Amino acid sequence: MRRLKCVVAYDGTDYSGFQVQPDQITVQGEIEAALRRITGEEIQIVGSGRTDAGVHARGQVFHFDTASGIPLEKWAFVLNNQLPDSIVIRSVEEAAPTFHARFDVKVKEYRYCIDNGPTPDVFRHRYADHIRHPLDLEAMRRAAAHLVGEHDFTSFCSAKTFVEDKVRTVYDLRVEQTGSEIWVVCRGNGFLYNMVRIIVGTLVEVGQGKRHPDEIKDILQARDREQAGKTAPAKGLTMWEVTY
Template sequence: MVASVRRLRCVLGYDGTDFSGFQVQPDQITIQGEIEAALNRITGEEIQIYGSGRTDAGVHARGQVIHFDTKSHIPLDKWRFVLNNQLPDAIAIRSVEEANESFHARFDVQVKEYRYCIDNSPVADVFRHRYADHIRYPLDVEAMQQAARYLEGEHDFTSFCSAKTFVEDKVRTVYGLNVERRGDEVWVICRGNGFLYNMVRIIVGTLVEVGQGKRVPAELAEILAACDRERAGKTAPAKGLTMWEVVY
Protein backbone atom coordinates (compact mmCIF):
# COMPACT_ATOMS: atom_id res chain seq x y z
CA MET A 1 0.00 0.00 0.00
CA VAL A 2 1.42 3.37 -1.06
CA ALA A 3 1.47 6.01 1.68
CA SER A 4 -0.50 9.13 0.83
CA VAL A 5 1.32 12.44 0.57
CA ARG A 6 0.32 15.35 2.79
CA ARG A 7 1.11 19.00 2.18
CA LEU A 8 1.80 20.95 5.36
CA ARG A 9 1.94 24.70 5.73
CA CYS A 10 3.96 26.25 8.56
CA VAL A 11 4.38 29.75 9.93
CA LEU A 12 7.76 30.30 11.55
CA GLY A 13 9.94 32.95 13.10
CA TYR A 14 13.71 33.17 13.29
CA ASP A 15 16.58 35.30 14.45
CA GLY A 16 18.60 35.59 11.24
CA THR A 17 21.75 36.98 12.85
CA ASP A 18 23.85 33.83 12.65
CA PHE A 19 22.45 32.44 9.40
CA SER A 20 23.54 33.00 5.80
CA GLY A 21 19.96 33.80 4.80
CA PHE A 22 16.97 31.57 4.17
CA GLN A 23 18.00 29.75 0.99
CA VAL A 24 20.27 26.70 1.06
CA GLN A 25 23.88 27.50 0.11
CA PRO A 26 26.90 25.19 -0.05
CA ASP A 27 28.92 25.06 3.18
CA GLN A 28 26.70 27.71 4.83
CA ILE A 29 24.25 27.53 7.73
CA THR A 30 20.82 28.60 6.46
CA ILE A 31 17.23 28.52 7.65
CA GLN A 32 16.15 26.21 4.84
CA GLY A 33 19.09 23.89 5.46
CA GLU A 34 18.33 23.58 9.17
CA ILE A 35 14.64 22.85 8.60
CA GLU A 36 15.26 20.30 5.85
CA ALA A 37 17.85 18.53 8.00
CA ALA A 38 15.35 18.40 10.87
CA LEU A 39 12.67 16.97 8.59
CA ASN A 40 15.08 14.32 7.36
CA ARG A 41 15.84 13.24 10.93
CA ILE A 42 12.16 13.17 11.82
CA THR A 43 10.77 11.36 8.77
CA GLY A 44 13.71 9.70 7.05
CA GLU A 45 12.57 11.43 3.85
CA GLU A 46 14.53 13.85 1.67
CA ILE A 47 12.11 16.76 1.95
CA GLN A 48 12.48 20.12 0.22
CA ILE A 49 10.72 23.09 1.74
CA TYR A 50 9.38 26.11 -0.17
CA GLY A 51 9.30 29.54 1.46
CA SER A 52 7.22 32.63 0.77
CA GLY A 53 10.44 34.52 0.16
CA ARG A 54 14.21 34.33 0.58
CA THR A 55 15.41 36.57 3.36
CA ASP A 56 19.05 37.71 3.18
CA ALA A 57 21.80 36.95 5.68
CA GLY A 58 21.05 38.68 8.98
CA VAL A 59 17.39 39.39 8.21
CA HIS A 60 14.81 38.08 10.68
CA ALA A 61 11.28 36.71 10.36
CA ARG A 62 8.20 36.70 12.53
CA GLY A 63 5.77 35.37 9.94
CA GLN A 64 7.71 33.46 7.27
CA VAL A 65 5.55 30.78 5.63
CA ILE A 66 6.78 27.49 4.21
CA HIS A 67 5.20 24.36 2.79
CA PHE A 68 6.45 20.84 2.24
CA ASP A 69 5.14 17.41 1.25
CA THR A 70 5.56 14.33 3.41
CA LYS A 71 4.34 10.76 3.69
CA SER A 72 4.75 10.84 7.47
CA HIS A 73 1.77 9.85 9.63
CA ILE A 74 2.74 12.14 12.51
CA PRO A 75 -0.52 13.66 13.83
CA LEU A 76 -1.04 17.29 12.85
CA ASP A 77 -1.16 18.51 16.45
CA LYS A 78 2.27 16.94 17.15
CA TRP A 79 4.17 18.48 14.25
CA ARG A 80 4.98 21.82 15.90
CA PHE A 81 6.48 20.14 18.97
CA VAL A 82 8.39 17.54 16.97
CA LEU A 83 9.90 20.11 14.62
CA ASN A 84 10.82 22.63 17.31
CA ASN A 85 12.48 19.84 19.26
CA GLN A 86 14.84 19.29 16.31
CA LEU A 87 15.53 22.93 15.43
CA PRO A 88 18.04 25.38 16.94
CA ASP A 89 16.67 27.93 19.41
CA ALA A 90 16.95 30.69 16.78
CA ILE A 91 14.21 29.05 14.65
CA ALA A 92 10.68 28.47 15.96
CA ILE A 93 7.72 26.89 14.18
CA ARG A 94 4.69 28.90 15.28
CA SER A 95 1.94 26.88 13.61
CA VAL A 96 1.41 23.86 11.35
CA GLU A 97 -1.72 23.08 9.34
CA GLU A 98 -2.82 20.87 6.49
CA ALA A 99 -2.82 22.62 3.12
CA ASN A 100 -4.50 21.89 -0.17
CA GLU A 101 -2.21 20.10 -2.63
CA SER A 102 -2.39 23.15 -4.90
CA PHE A 103 -1.14 25.56 -2.22
CA HIS A 104 2.28 27.09 -2.83
CA ALA A 105 3.98 29.22 -0.17
CA ARG A 106 5.67 31.45 -2.73
CA PHE A 107 3.38 31.66 -5.73
CA ASP A 108 0.12 32.14 -3.80
CA VAL A 109 1.28 35.19 -1.83
CA GLN A 110 -1.01 38.22 -2.06
CA VAL A 111 0.66 40.63 0.36
CA LYS A 112 3.98 40.69 2.23
CA GLU A 113 4.74 42.97 5.12
CA TYR A 114 8.26 43.88 6.20
CA ARG A 115 9.13 46.04 9.19
CA TYR A 116 12.40 47.83 9.81
CA CYS A 117 13.37 48.96 13.32
CA ILE A 118 15.68 51.87 14.04
CA ASP A 119 16.97 52.42 17.57
CA ASN A 120 16.98 56.22 17.63
CA SER A 121 18.18 56.63 21.22
CA PRO A 122 21.37 58.57 22.06
CA VAL A 123 23.04 55.41 23.33
CA ALA A 124 22.45 52.02 21.71
CA ASP A 125 20.31 49.58 23.66
CA VAL A 126 22.40 46.41 24.01
CA PHE A 127 19.22 44.31 24.15
CA ARG A 128 18.07 45.60 20.75
CA HIS A 129 21.30 45.64 18.78
CA ARG A 130 20.59 42.33 17.02
CA TYR A 131 17.20 43.54 15.80
CA ALA A 132 17.56 47.28 15.20
CA ASP A 133 19.95 49.64 13.45
CA HIS A 134 21.21 52.27 15.88
CA ILE A 135 21.10 55.86 14.62
CA ARG A 136 21.86 58.25 17.48
CA TYR A 137 21.15 61.50 15.66
CA PRO A 138 17.54 62.77 15.69
CA LEU A 139 15.38 61.79 12.71
CA ASP A 140 12.60 63.94 11.23
CA VAL A 141 9.91 61.26 11.07
CA GLU A 142 7.35 63.63 9.54
CA ALA A 143 9.67 64.34 6.59
CA MET A 144 10.37 60.61 6.23
CA GLN A 145 6.62 59.93 6.08
CA GLN A 146 6.13 62.61 3.43
CA ALA A 147 8.89 61.02 1.36
CA ALA A 148 7.38 57.55 1.80
CA ARG A 149 4.15 58.64 0.11
CA TYR A 150 6.00 59.00 -3.22
CA LEU A 151 6.82 55.28 -3.18
CA GLU A 152 3.31 53.99 -2.67
CA GLY A 153 1.52 52.47 -5.66
CA GLU A 154 2.81 50.62 -8.71
CA HIS A 155 6.27 51.71 -9.86
CA ASP A 156 9.45 50.53 -11.50
CA PHE A 157 11.70 50.16 -8.44
CA THR A 158 14.99 49.80 -10.32
CA SER A 159 16.46 52.65 -8.26
CA PHE A 160 15.65 50.72 -5.08
CA CYS A 161 16.99 47.36 -6.16
CA SER A 162 20.47 45.91 -5.73
CA ALA A 163 22.53 45.98 -8.93
CA LYS A 164 23.29 42.30 -8.26
CA THR A 165 19.74 41.17 -9.05
CA PHE A 166 19.00 39.20 -12.20
CA VAL A 167 15.26 39.96 -12.20
CA GLU A 168 14.25 41.80 -15.37
CA ASP A 169 10.78 42.99 -14.35
CA LYS A 170 11.30 45.49 -11.55
CA VAL A 171 7.74 46.76 -11.38
CA ARG A 172 6.19 46.19 -7.94
CA THR A 173 3.20 47.57 -6.05
CA VAL A 174 3.63 49.06 -2.58
CA TYR A 175 0.24 49.09 -0.85
CA GLY A 176 1.40 51.02 2.16
CA LEU A 177 4.63 52.58 3.44
CA ASN A 178 4.48 54.12 6.89
CA VAL A 179 7.11 55.65 9.15
CA GLU A 180 6.20 55.71 12.84
CA ARG A 181 7.96 56.85 15.99
CA ARG A 182 7.36 54.64 19.02
CA GLY A 183 9.26 56.15 21.91
CA ASP A 184 12.92 56.08 20.95
CA GLU A 185 12.30 53.63 18.11
CA VAL A 186 11.45 54.53 14.51
CA TRP A 187 9.65 51.86 12.49
CA VAL A 188 9.34 51.68 8.72
CA ILE A 189 6.43 49.40 7.77
CA CYS A 190 6.15 48.33 4.15
CA ARG A 191 3.37 46.25 2.60
CA GLY A 192 3.42 45.17 -1.04
CA ASN A 193 2.78 42.42 -3.53
CA GLY A 194 6.46 41.51 -3.62
CA PHE A 195 9.91 43.02 -3.17
CA LEU A 196 13.12 43.12 -5.15
CA TYR A 197 16.55 42.17 -3.80
CA ASN A 198 17.44 44.65 -1.01
CA MET A 199 14.45 46.82 -1.97
CA VAL A 200 13.12 47.47 1.54
CA ARG A 201 16.60 48.10 2.96
CA ILE A 202 17.42 50.60 0.19
CA ILE A 203 14.09 52.34 0.76
CA VAL A 204 14.89 52.59 4.47
CA GLY A 205 18.40 53.86 3.80
CA THR A 206 17.00 56.57 1.53
CA LEU A 207 14.27 57.57 4.00
CA VAL A 208 16.89 57.86 6.74
CA GLU A 209 18.77 60.39 4.61
CA VAL A 210 15.54 62.38 4.37
CA GLY A 211 15.15 62.14 8.13
CA GLN A 212 18.70 63.47 8.56
CA GLY A 213 17.99 66.44 6.28
CA LYS A 214 20.32 65.23 3.54
CA ARG A 215 17.44 64.96 1.06
CA VAL A 216 14.01 66.58 0.69
CA PRO A 217 10.88 64.39 0.48
CA ALA A 218 10.04 65.33 -3.12
CA GLU A 219 13.39 63.97 -4.23
CA LEU A 220 11.98 60.44 -3.90
CA ALA A 221 9.84 60.99 -7.02
CA GLU A 222 12.96 61.94 -8.99
CA ILE A 223 14.85 58.90 -7.71
CA LEU A 224 12.02 56.59 -8.79
CA ALA A 225 11.85 58.12 -12.26
CA ALA A 226 15.62 57.86 -12.77
CA CYS A 227 15.63 54.01 -12.58
CA ASP A 228 19.21 54.26 -11.35
CA ARG A 229 20.45 52.55 -8.19
CA GLU A 230 23.14 55.22 -7.78
CA ARG A 231 20.47 57.87 -7.17
CA ALA A 232 19.04 56.20 -4.04
CA GLY A 233 20.54 56.04 -0.57
CA LYS A 234 22.65 53.42 1.13
CA THR A 235 21.37 49.93 1.87
CA ALA A 236 20.31 49.83 5.52
CA PRO A 237 21.89 47.05 7.64
CA ALA A 238 20.15 43.67 7.51
CA LYS A 239 19.70 43.34 11.27
CA GLY A 240 16.89 45.90 11.47
CA LEU A 241 14.66 44.09 8.96
CA THR A 242 12.00 41.52 9.81
CA MET A 243 9.62 39.65 7.51
CA TRP A 244 6.55 40.39 9.58
CA GLU A 245 3.56 38.83 7.86
CA VAL A 246 2.54 37.02 4.67
CA VAL A 247 -1.06 37.14 3.49
CA TYR A 248 -2.66 34.65 1.10
Protein backbone atom coordinates in the same frame (compact mmCIF):
# COMPACT_ATOMS: atom_id res chain seq x y z
CA MET B 1 1.30 12.30 0.97
CA ARG B 2 -0.05 15.54 2.31
CA ARG B 3 1.08 19.14 1.97
CA LEU B 4 1.78 21.14 5.13
CA LYS B 5 1.95 24.94 5.40
CA CYS B 6 4.16 26.28 8.20
CA VAL B 7 4.78 29.70 9.70
CA VAL B 8 8.31 30.14 11.06
CA ALA B 9 10.05 32.90 13.04
CA TYR B 10 13.81 33.19 13.17
CA ASP B 11 16.61 35.30 14.53
CA GLY B 12 18.63 35.61 11.30
CA THR B 13 21.79 37.00 12.93
CA ASP B 14 23.82 33.81 12.76
CA TYR B 15 22.50 32.45 9.45
CA SER B 16 23.66 32.97 5.87
CA GLY B 17 20.07 33.80 4.95
CA PHE B 18 17.01 31.60 4.50
CA GLN B 19 17.87 29.68 1.35
CA VAL B 20 20.10 26.61 1.30
CA GLN B 21 23.62 27.31 0.06
CA PRO B 22 26.56 24.92 -0.10
CA ASP B 23 28.77 24.98 3.04
CA GLN B 24 26.66 27.66 4.72
CA ILE B 25 24.40 27.47 7.75
CA THR B 26 20.96 28.57 6.57
CA VAL B 27 17.46 28.55 8.03
CA GLN B 28 16.16 26.28 5.29
CA GLY B 29 19.09 23.93 5.84
CA GLU B 30 18.34 23.67 9.57
CA ILE B 31 14.64 23.02 8.97
CA GLU B 32 15.32 20.37 6.32
CA ALA B 33 17.83 18.64 8.61
CA ALA B 34 15.21 18.60 11.40
CA LEU B 35 12.59 17.17 9.01
CA ARG B 36 15.04 14.47 7.94
CA ARG B 37 15.66 13.43 11.55
CA ILE B 38 11.94 13.39 12.32
CA THR B 39 10.56 11.67 9.20
CA GLY B 40 13.51 9.91 7.60
CA GLU B 41 12.37 11.53 4.36
CA GLU B 42 14.52 13.74 2.12
CA ILE B 43 12.24 16.79 2.22
CA GLN B 44 12.83 20.03 0.35
CA ILE B 45 10.82 22.90 1.74
CA VAL B 46 9.57 25.81 -0.41
CA GLY B 47 9.67 29.23 1.25
CA SER B 48 7.59 32.30 0.36
CA GLY B 49 10.86 33.92 -0.67
CA ARG B 50 14.42 34.15 0.51
CA THR B 51 15.74 36.50 3.17
CA ASP B 52 19.32 37.78 3.17
CA ALA B 53 22.02 36.95 5.69
CA GLY B 54 21.19 38.65 9.00
CA VAL B 55 17.55 39.38 8.12
CA HIS B 56 14.95 38.03 10.56
CA ALA B 57 11.44 36.66 10.21
CA ARG B 58 8.38 36.74 12.40
CA GLY B 59 6.07 35.16 9.83
CA GLN B 60 8.01 33.48 7.03
CA VAL B 61 5.88 30.78 5.37
CA PHE B 62 6.97 27.52 3.73
CA HIS B 63 5.35 24.32 2.51
CA PHE B 64 6.48 20.74 2.10
CA ASP B 65 5.04 17.32 1.28
CA THR B 66 5.33 14.34 3.59
CA ALA B 67 4.03 10.82 4.06
CA SER B 68 4.63 11.05 7.83
CA GLY B 69 1.73 10.17 10.08
CA ILE B 70 2.59 12.69 12.83
CA PRO B 71 -0.71 14.28 13.97
CA LEU B 72 -1.11 17.87 12.77
CA GLU B 73 -1.27 19.36 16.27
CA LYS B 74 2.05 17.72 17.26
CA TRP B 75 4.10 18.98 14.31
CA ALA B 76 5.18 22.39 15.69
CA PHE B 77 6.25 20.90 19.01
CA VAL B 78 8.15 18.01 17.41
CA LEU B 79 9.93 20.34 14.96
CA ASN B 80 10.82 22.93 17.62
CA ASN B 81 12.37 20.18 19.72
CA GLN B 82 14.74 19.46 16.83
CA LEU B 83 15.50 23.06 15.91
CA PRO B 84 17.96 25.53 17.47
CA ASP B 85 16.44 28.23 19.75
CA SER B 86 16.90 30.81 17.01
CA ILE B 87 14.29 29.12 14.76
CA VAL B 88 10.71 28.66 16.01
CA ILE B 89 7.87 27.00 14.10
CA ARG B 90 4.81 29.05 15.04
CA SER B 91 2.11 27.00 13.30
CA VAL B 92 1.60 24.02 11.03
CA GLU B 93 -1.61 23.44 9.07
CA GLU B 94 -2.69 21.16 6.27
CA ALA B 95 -2.81 22.89 2.88
CA ALA B 96 -4.43 22.02 -0.43
CA PRO B 97 -2.13 19.86 -2.61
CA THR B 98 -1.99 22.79 -5.05
CA PHE B 99 -0.96 25.39 -2.43
CA HIS B 100 2.41 26.96 -3.22
CA ALA B 101 4.21 29.10 -0.63
CA ARG B 102 5.99 31.22 -3.27
CA PHE B 103 3.59 31.45 -6.21
CA ASP B 104 0.43 32.04 -4.16
CA VAL B 105 1.67 35.06 -2.15
CA LYS B 106 -0.81 37.97 -2.24
CA VAL B 107 0.79 40.46 0.17
CA LYS B 108 4.12 40.58 1.97
CA GLU B 109 4.83 42.80 4.95
CA TYR B 110 8.31 43.74 6.10
CA ARG B 111 9.18 45.86 9.12
CA TYR B 112 12.43 47.68 9.70
CA CYS B 113 13.44 48.74 13.20
CA ILE B 114 15.66 51.76 13.92
CA ASP B 115 16.82 52.28 17.50
CA ASN B 116 16.90 56.08 17.63
CA GLY B 117 17.83 56.48 21.31
CA PRO B 118 20.95 58.42 22.37
CA THR B 119 22.68 55.16 23.39
CA PRO B 120 21.81 51.78 21.80
CA ASP B 121 19.43 49.41 23.58
CA VAL B 122 21.73 46.42 24.08
CA PHE B 123 18.80 43.96 24.08
CA ARG B 124 17.86 45.13 20.59
CA HIS B 125 21.36 45.17 19.13
CA ARG B 126 20.67 42.13 16.95
CA TYR B 127 17.25 43.33 15.77
CA ALA B 128 17.52 47.08 15.25
CA ASP B 129 19.93 49.47 13.55
CA HIS B 130 21.06 52.18 15.94
CA ILE B 131 21.02 55.75 14.65
CA ARG B 132 22.09 58.17 17.33
CA HIS B 133 20.76 61.53 16.18
CA PRO B 134 16.97 62.05 16.17
CA LEU B 135 15.39 61.58 12.75
CA ASP B 136 12.78 63.94 11.29
CA LEU B 137 9.79 61.59 11.10
CA GLU B 138 7.52 64.06 9.35
CA ALA B 139 10.01 64.44 6.50
CA MET B 140 10.35 60.62 6.30
CA ARG B 141 6.56 60.27 6.10
CA ARG B 142 6.33 62.84 3.29
CA ALA B 143 9.05 60.98 1.40
CA ALA B 144 7.39 57.59 2.02
CA ALA B 145 4.11 58.79 0.49
CA HIS B 146 5.81 59.10 -2.91
CA LEU B 147 6.68 55.38 -2.90
CA VAL B 148 3.16 54.08 -2.31
CA GLY B 149 1.44 52.71 -5.41
CA GLU B 150 2.61 50.94 -8.57
CA HIS B 151 6.07 52.08 -9.64
CA ASP B 152 9.15 50.88 -11.48
CA PHE B 153 11.46 50.36 -8.49
CA THR B 154 14.71 49.98 -10.46
CA SER B 155 16.29 52.79 -8.37
CA PHE B 156 15.41 50.89 -5.19
CA CYS B 157 16.77 47.53 -6.26
CA SER B 158 20.26 46.08 -5.99
CA ALA B 159 22.09 46.44 -9.31
CA LYS B 160 22.96 42.75 -8.92
CA THR B 161 19.36 41.72 -9.77
CA PHE B 162 18.54 39.73 -12.89
CA VAL B 163 14.75 40.18 -12.67
CA GLU B 164 13.46 41.90 -15.81
CA ASP B 165 10.23 43.37 -14.55
CA LYS B 166 10.93 45.87 -11.78
CA VAL B 167 7.39 47.16 -11.45
CA ARG B 168 5.94 46.45 -8.01
CA THR B 169 3.04 47.80 -5.98
CA VAL B 170 3.62 49.16 -2.49
CA TYR B 171 0.26 49.16 -0.71
CA ASP B 172 1.39 50.86 2.44
CA LEU B 173 4.59 52.47 3.76
CA ARG B 174 4.31 53.80 7.29
CA VAL B 175 6.85 55.37 9.64
CA GLU B 176 5.84 54.74 13.26
CA GLN B 177 7.40 55.56 16.61
CA THR B 178 7.28 53.38 19.74
CA GLY B 179 9.38 54.79 22.57
CA SER B 180 12.85 55.36 21.13
CA GLU B 181 12.26 52.90 18.28
CA ILE B 182 11.22 53.91 14.79
CA TRP B 183 9.50 51.23 12.71
CA VAL B 184 9.19 51.43 8.94
CA VAL B 185 6.30 49.17 7.94
CA CYS B 186 6.11 48.21 4.29
CA ARG B 187 3.38 46.15 2.58
CA GLY B 188 3.44 45.23 -1.07
CA ASN B 189 2.67 42.57 -3.67
CA GLY B 190 6.33 41.65 -3.91
CA PHE B 191 9.76 43.12 -3.32
CA LEU B 192 12.92 43.27 -5.41
CA TYR B 193 16.36 42.33 -4.11
CA ASN B 194 17.29 44.71 -1.23
CA MET B 195 14.26 46.89 -2.02
CA VAL B 196 13.04 47.41 1.55
CA ARG B 197 16.56 48.07 2.82
CA ILE B 198 17.23 50.64 0.07
CA ILE B 199 13.86 52.31 0.74
CA VAL B 200 14.73 52.51 4.46
CA GLY B 201 18.28 53.74 3.75
CA THR B 202 16.86 56.51 1.55
CA LEU B 203 14.15 57.48 4.06
CA VAL B 204 16.85 57.70 6.76
CA GLU B 205 18.82 60.17 4.63
CA VAL B 206 15.63 62.24 4.32
CA GLY B 207 15.15 62.00 8.11
CA GLN B 208 18.72 63.22 8.59
CA GLY B 209 18.06 66.26 6.40
CA LYS B 210 20.49 65.09 3.72
CA ARG B 211 17.72 64.86 1.10
CA HIS B 212 14.44 66.66 0.50
CA PRO B 213 11.32 64.42 0.82
CA ASP B 214 10.21 65.29 -2.72
CA GLU B 215 13.51 64.04 -4.18
CA ILE B 216 11.95 60.58 -4.03
CA LYS B 217 9.91 61.37 -7.16
CA ASP B 218 13.10 62.12 -9.13
CA ILE B 219 14.84 59.03 -7.76
CA LEU B 220 11.96 56.79 -8.91
CA GLN B 221 11.95 58.38 -12.36
CA ALA B 222 15.72 58.02 -12.78
CA ARG B 223 15.54 54.19 -12.69
CA ASP B 224 19.10 54.22 -11.45
CA ARG B 225 20.26 52.55 -8.22
CA GLU B 226 22.94 55.22 -7.81
CA GLN B 227 20.29 57.87 -7.23
CA ALA B 228 18.82 56.26 -4.10
CA GLY B 229 20.35 56.10 -0.62
CA LYS B 230 22.50 53.47 1.06
CA THR B 231 21.21 49.96 1.72
CA ALA B 232 20.20 49.88 5.40
CA PRO B 233 21.90 47.13 7.46
CA ALA B 234 20.28 43.67 7.35
CA LYS B 235 19.86 43.33 11.11
CA GLY B 236 17.01 45.87 11.35
CA LEU B 237 14.82 44.01 8.84
CA THR B 238 12.15 41.43 9.67
CA MET B 239 9.85 39.59 7.27
CA TRP B 240 6.72 40.24 9.28
CA GLU B 241 3.81 38.53 7.56
CA VAL B 242 2.87 36.80 4.32
CA THR B 243 -0.74 36.79 3.19
CA TYR B 244 -2.23 34.28 0.72
